[in-house]
Structure formats: C-alpha cells, structure tokens
Amino acid sequence: MKIRVGFGYDVHQLVTGRELWLGGIRIAHTHGLEGHSDADVLIHAVCDALLGAANMRDIGYHFPDNSEEFHGVDSKVLLARTVALIGGKGYRVGNVDATVCAERPRLKAQIPAMQECLASVMGIDADDVSIKATTTERLGFTGREEGISAYATVLICREQP
Numbered sequence: 588m589k590i591r592v593g594f595g596y597d598v599h600q601l602v603t604g605r606e607l608w609l610g611g612i613r614i615a616h617t618h619g620l621e622g623h624s625d626a627d628v629l630i631h632a633v634c635d636a637l638l639g640a641a642n643m644r645d646i647g648y649h650f651p652d653n654s655e656e657f658h659g660v661d662s663k664v665l666l667a668r669t670v671a672l673i674g675g676k677g678y679r680v681g682n683v684d685a686t687v688c689a690e691r692p693r694l695k696a697q698i699p700a701m702q703e704c705l706a707s708v709m710g711i712d713a714d715d716v717s718i719k720a721t722t723t724e725r726l727g728f729t730g731r732e733e734g735i736s737a738y739a740t741v742l743i744c745r746e747q748p
Contacts, residue, residue, distance in 0.1 A: 589745045590681065593640025597631035598728075598736040609687060609694065609735070610701025610718060611663045611708065616692045620735060623652035627662035629687055629718070632739040633705065634662075634669040637680065640743045641673040666708045673743060681742035682715040689735040694720035 605619025608627040620626035634646045643649070649672065650657045650665050657665070670680060683705065687694060694701075698718050706713040723729040729736060 589747055591640045591642075591678070591743050591745075593636040593638070593741045593743065595632040595635030595637075595639060595646075595739040595741075596736065597628045597635065597646075598734055599626040599628050600734045601732060607692075608662065609697070609737075611666075611704035612697060612700050614692060614694070614697055618732075624650075624657055624660045624665065625662050628735050628737040629685060629701065629739070630662035630666050630705070632737040633683055633685060633741065634665055636683070636739040636741040637669050637673055637743065640741055641676050641678050643672060643676070663704070663708050666705070670709050677745040678743040679745070680709045680711050680715070681744045682711070682717070683709075683739060683741050684717045685737060685739040686719045686721060687735065687737045688721055688723055688729050690722050690725065690730055690732050 599620035599622050601618040602621045607614045607616040607619040608625045610629045631646055701718050702713045702716045706716045728734045
C-alpha cells in the first residue's frame with residue numbers, strides 16, 4: 588500500500604451579512620466568512636491537504652475564485668469533487684486531522700456534527716476525522732475577530748498494483 592501525507596491551510600475574513608459555514612454545517616454567529624464560495628475555511632484546508640497529498644496542486648487551481656461555476660457554491664461540493672479527483676489517481680482518504688482557529692464563536696459543541704458531515708462527504712468513518720478548535724489568545728487577526736483560519740493534515744492511501 589502506498590500512503591501519502593498532505594497539509595492544507597486557509598483563511599477568510601469575517602464580515603457582516605454572510606452566514607458562517609464551518610465543516611459543512613451552518614454555525615449561528617453574528618458574522619460570516621467572505622469568499623467566492625460559502626468560504627468554509629475548514630473544508631478548503633482539507634481540500635488543499637488532499638490535493639497536495641496527491642500532488643495535484645491546490646483548491647484555487649481546480650476551483651478558481653473567478654469562475655461563475657463556483658460563485659456561492661457549497662464547499663461540500665468542492666470536497667466531494669476533490670475526493671473524486673484524488674480517486675482518479677487511485678487514492679482514497681485515510682484520515683483527516685484539522686484545527687480551526689477562531690476567537691468566537693466557540694465551536695466545541697458543533698465538532699461532532701462537523702465530523703459526521705465531512706466523513707459522509709468523503710465516504711469515511713467519522714472516527715477518521717479529527718477536528719480541534721482553538722483561539723489565538725486574542726493575538727493577531729484571529730484574536731481581533733477579523734477572520735478565521737484552518738489547518739488540515741491528511742493521509743491518503745492507494746493499493747499498489
């Protein structure tokens with residue numbers, strides 16, 4: 588079996604007048620994330636990690652932010668398409684380990700739903716999706732509540748012929 592590891596990172600600005608989507612679920616909050624799609628930083632970081640592990644460039648290459656096709660798109664669609672892209676090279680998702688950095692809202696209660704959602708989209712067990720949430724102790728753009736960032740590490744596997 589061949590295994591590969593990938594790392595992804597994404598950040599979006601918090602703004603008024605947008606819904607907040609993280610890990611494929613809507614989170615009640617006063618602000619949402621600005622972006623061409625629904626701006627789900629967690630899913631975007633996972634997509635980048637998966638694409639990187641398969642040596643397939645990045646999310647912007649496959650789903651450009653100047654394309655009308657992806658304007659307002661649900662990021663779960665991007666994740667499903669990413670899983671299909673790596674599947675085209677014979678890879679499947681092994682596991683995901685991700686961290687969301689946000690001062691507010693507190694995300695602990697939503698993590699199980701995010702795990703279930705992402706696992707369902709990727710066709711893996713929820714136990715293979717680890718999501719953690721942290722603050723930056725009021726430091727930087729995250730601490731000033733100007734944006735949210737996410738990091739993801741993934742393992743992908745391919746059976747050797």
